[in-house]
Amino acid sequence: xxxxxxxxxxxxxxxxxxxxxxxxxxxxxxxxxxxxxxxxxxxxxxxxxxxxxxxxxxxxxxxxxxxxxxxxxxxxxxxxxxxxxxxxxxxxxxxxxxxxxxxxxxxxxxxxxxxxxxxxxxxxxxxxxxxxxxxxxxxxxxxxxxxxxxxxxxxxxxxxxxxxxxxxxxxxxxxxxxxxxxxxxxxxxxxxxxxxxxxxxxxxxxxxxxxxxxxxxxxxxxxxxxxxxxxxxxxxxxxxxxxxxxxxxxxxxxxxxxxxxxxxxxxxxxxxxxxxxxxxxxxxxxxxxxxxxxxxxxxxxxxxxxxxxxxxxxxxxxxxxxxx
Amino acid sequence: xxxxxxxxxxxxxxxxxxxxxxxxxxxxxxxxxxxxxxxxxxxxxxxxxxxxxxxxxxxxxxxxxxxxxxxxxxxxxxxxxxxxxxxxxxxxxxxxxxxxxxxxxxxxxxxxxxxxxxxxxxxxxxxxxxxxxxxxxxxxxxxxxxxxxxxxxxxxxxxxxxxxxxxxxxxxxxxxxxxxxxxxxxxxxxxxxxxxxxxxxxxxxxxxxxxxxxxxxxxxxxxxxxxxxxxxxxxxxxxxxxxxxxxxxxxxxxxxxxxxxxxxxxxxxxxxxxxxxxxxxxxxxxxxxxxxxxxxxxxxxxxxxxxxxxxxxxxxxxxxxxxxxxxxxxxxxxxxxxxxxxxxxxxxxxxxxxxxxxxxxxxxxxxxxxxxxxxxxxxxxxxxxxxxxxxxxxxxxxxxxxxxxxxxxxxxxxxxxxxxxxxxxxxxxxxxxxxxxxxxxxxxxxxxxxxxxxxxxxxxxxxxxxxxxxxxxxxxxxxxxxxxxxxxxxxxxxxxxxxxxxxxx
Numbered sequence: 001x002x003x004x005x006x007x008x009x010x011x012x013x014x015x016x017x018x019x020x021x022x023x024x025x026x027x028x029x030x031x032x033x034x035x036x037x038x039x040x041x042x043x044x045x046x047x048x049x050x051x052x053x054x055x056x057x058x059x060x061x062x063x064x065x066x067x068x069x070x071x072x073x074x075x076x077x078x079x080x081x082x083x084x085x086x087x088x089x090x091x092x093x094x095x096x097x098x099x100x101x102x103x104x105x106x107x108x109x110x111x112x113x114x115x116x117x118x119x120x121x122x123x124x125x126x127x128x129x130x131x132x133x134x135x136x137x138x139x140x141x142x143x144x145x146x147x148x149x150x151x152x153x154x155x156x157x158x159x160x161x162x163x164x165x166x167x168x169x170x171x172x173x174x175x176x177x178x179x180x181x182x183x184x185x186x187x188x189x190x191x192x193x194x195x196x197x198x199x200x201x202x203x204x205x206x207x208x209x210x211x212x213x214x215x216x217x218x219x220x221x222x223x224x225x226x227x228x229x230x231x232x233x234x235x236x237x238x239x240x241x242x243x244x245x246x247x248x249x250x251x252x253x254x255x256x257x258x259x260x261x262x263x264x265x266x267x268x269x270x271x272x273x274x275x276x277x278x279x280x281x282x283x284x285x286x287x288x289x290x291x292x293x294x295x296x297x298x299x300x301x302x303x304x305x306x307x308x309x310x311x312x313x314x315x316x317x318x319x320x321x322x323x324x
Numbered sequence: 325x326x327x328x329x330x331x332x333x334x335x336x337x338x339x340x341x342x343x344x345x346x347x348x349x350x351x352x353x354x355x356x357x358x359x360x361x362x363x364x365x366x367x368x369x370x371x372x373x374x375x376x377x378x379x380x381x382x383x384x385x386x387x388x389x390x391x392x393x394x395x396x397x398x399x400x401x402x403x404x405x406x407x408x409x410x411x412x413x414x415x416x417x418x419x420x421x422x423x424x425x426x427x428x429x430x431x432x433x434x435x436x437x438x439x440x441x442x443x444x445x446x447x448x449x450x451x452x453x454x455x456x457x458x459x460x461x462x463x464x465x466x467x468x469x470x471x472x473x474x475x476x477x478x479x480x481x482x483x484x485x486x487x488x489x490x491x492x493x494x495x496x497x498x499x500x501x502x503x504x505x506x507x508x509x510x511x512x513x514x515x516x517x518x519x520x521x522x523x524x525x526x527x528x529x530x531x532x533x534x535x536x537x538x539x540x541x542x543x544x545x546x547x548x549x550x551x552x553x554x555x556x557x558x559x560x561x562x563x564x565x566x567x568x569x570x571x572x573x574x575x576x577x578x579x580x581x582x583x584x585x586x587x588x589x590x591x592x593x594x595x596x597x598x599x600x601x602x603x604x605x606x607x608x609x610x611x612x613x614x615x616x617x618x619x620x621x622x623x624x625x626x627x628x629x630x631x632x633x634x635x636x637x638x639x640x641x642x643x644x645x646x647x648x649x650x651x652x653x654x655x656x657x658x659x660x661x662x663x664x665x666x667x668x669x670x671x672x673x674x675x676x677x678x679x680x681x682x683x684x685x686x687x688x689x690x691x692x693x694x695x696x697x698x699x700x701x702x703x704x705x706x707x708x709x710x711x712x713x714x715x716x717x718x719x720x721x722x723x724x725x726x727x728x729x730x731x732x733x734x735x736x737x738x739x740x741x742x743x744x745x746x747x748x749x750x751x752x753x754x755x756x757x758x759x760x761x762x763x764x765x766x767x768x769x770x771x772x773x774x775x776x777x778x779x780x781x782x783x784x785x786x787x788x789x790x791x792x793x794x795x796x797x798x799x800x801x802x803x804x805x806x807x808x809x810x811x812x813x814x815x816x817x818x819x820x821x822x823x824x825x826x827x828x829x
Binding site: 008009010012013014016017186189190191195198201202204206209269 | 378400403404409414415417420421423428430437438440442443447460
């Protein structure tokens with residue numbers, strides 16, 4: 001082994017592995033770029049710093065729940081409790097920040113909530129070997145109920161300073177997003193992070209190779225839980241209050257964005273960048289349709305159609321290639 | 325062979341799955357600097373033994389020893405103690421790169437992060453020894469099977485093992501890679517690694533291994549140095565033991581009345597099979613698992629796409645068909661029925677009653693008519709009597725033992741009066757008593773003029789039950805043996821490509 005060369009070789013290997021994860025995402029990136037251009041042409045105002053910051057704030061919650069869903073789906077699981085968890089996160093944030101510890105206390109309470117719920121789900125799935133779809137479906141009812149018990153109707157208190165910091169004129173959301181991407185990259189460069197993909201890819205093989213299968217899954221659920229409950233806090237800051245049902249549409253949005261981003265239901269397949277791109281595409285779509293005054297119902301139809309088209313593009317291309 | 329202490333061993337281990345004993349009182353010792361062959365037919369217990377040695381399973385009785393000490397192993401501990409397994413069913417993650425797969429489970433680390441520099445060096449070093457020329461960043465899923473096998477081997481070598489277990493490492497390797505692997509394994513042996521080598525290629529074992537342990541039906545039948553054994557000697561050791569008085573007296577019911585003929589029949593891994601089938605005949609199909617036998621059956625049944633240069637089948641009612649069946653329904657309509665090997669997944673609806681399962685093919689024929697209880701009752705009653713299915717037939721099928729489930733899976737086809745019955749390993753995991761009942765039933769079907777194709781991994785069945793046996797190797801028929809020629813030795817020899825002229829037609 002030549003020690004002088006090793007770091008350089010390591011960098012090359014790392015970045016080429018990372019680059020190859022773009023395989024199959026080309027179509028999505030193209031569609032995304034096309035829509036971004038259309039959006040910028042329709043609404044040139046978006047190109048200002050302030051408008052861009054606002055746009056990222058609108059995208060941020062979808063991006064976070066899509067990321068959380070991706071982490072779980074990479075291990076071969078699925079999380080159907082994302083939406084209710086966002087609601088509960090917002091409720092807990094809005095009802096703890098009046099307390100003696102203020103904003104910091106609220107933040108800790110929300111993160112602890114996400115970590116604990118993730119640990120419980122993860123234990124059922126990773127150690128008890130229950131199917132994730134059933135555990136998280138059941139959990140979604142529990143979380144929904146708890147949120148409504150804590151705060152039957154929208155209310156609570158979020159300090160205006162926090163709202164201003166997270167969802168005001170600062171580009172905080174963009175910074176948080178970049179921070180998340182860096183942390184995720186670091187996690188993916190640890191044995192645990194690689195184990196996460198290996199477990200979803202071939203659980204039996206990973207076990208035989210000495211990967212801690214249960215640990216990798218458990219960590220994935222905890223991580224995902226923390227991300228989702230923090231999204232709840234963010235949403236509370238955006239609206240200035242806690243709302244026990246605000247997260248409802250986010251479960252399906254998270255799954256849709258992940259699938260749009262090439263994350264597979266069987267585990268192991270996909271990359272975080274795909275899920276983020278998927279959520280960004282959906283965000284742009286919603287904005288475009290909102291400004292075009294399309295009725296809400298028509299927006300759902302268009303969203304569904306775009307998802308089906310983008311997901312089927314690679315399939316169409318590969319079957320076309322086979323036919324040649 | 326100096327007498328050195330075994331690095332890894334098993335002492336009197338036994339293991340049962342759902343009441344079926346897979347291993348009985350097996351002992352084995354892996355000594356440094358020795359290449360140890362493990363031989364046995366399909367289902368003899370080789371995989372179970374490997375899984376015990378590598379910590380994937382725990383034994384019911386007996387102990388696993390490392391350096392003479394009894395240990396309770398998990399795969400992670402086994403790897404840490406230097407036991408590496410090259411799995412036949414690969415343990416690779418298709419979406420990770422070659423380098424990450426090689427290091428998986430023991431990735432080199434620096435400050436908690438994977439040290440990609442050392443990983444690259446490791447992949448290069450080991451990949452170079454094995455001739456892995458693909459860049460280390462290639463996702464493993466992009467590689468063809470043979471190349472993936474090399475990555476699996478590289479992964480085992482990456483932990484610098486003291487014990488290396490190979491489970492059929494060469495089954496999907498190309499010849500130059502095999503030679504390279506052999507050289508490498510010899511070098512490892514000379515460095516004092518203990519090696520356990522499982523292969524169905526007897527010639528490979530003869531010129532490669534030092535010592536052999538033979539398993540038969542879960543028990544050790546030989547444990548000796550390999551010196552002085554030739555391939556036919558090895559086959560005798562594997563086949564061993566007389567078959568018990570399990571089979572009905574052989575008496576052929578074969579006629580000269582052709583029901584099915586195909587030339588150069590191709591389906592999946594079956595790459596060109598000539599077959600002729602007569603009324604009243606039981607045609608056996610043997611060979612090692614995965615040499616195209618199952619694809620051949622599925623192709624005949626129309627469950628997998630199939631082609632043939634010539635095809636001729638006499639359907640029910642005397643009409644003739646000259647192309648392979650394109651759908652299962654066509655095959656059924658022509659009187660061809662198939663009993664799958666995996667009865668729990670493919671053959672039965674487990675939560676439904678015995679009656680309901682027995683009636684399924686009958687329902688398929690009767691579309692949307694009103695059900696007639698009396699007729700259904702008559703059919704199920706007759707079937708139950710015929711195959712001796714006892715007890716309340718309203719019980720769900722999953723409440724039955726494996727043997728009785730199989731009887732339901734076979735007998736449900738009988739009301740269709742099939743003229744050709746395709747059976748895929750009907751006695752797998754079935755107790756002896758039920759085996760005998762199934763054999764008697766098969767003979768009776770032949771006597772009624774049905775033609776039976778019996779795919780079996782249990783060689784004695786092929787010997788004692790079949791009028792002719794076709795032995796598959798690499799998708800083709802390596803030998804067709806008449807009943808008098810079909811000994812266990814001849815079948816195993818043909819399946820392993822040990823050519824002895826008189827067994828070929």
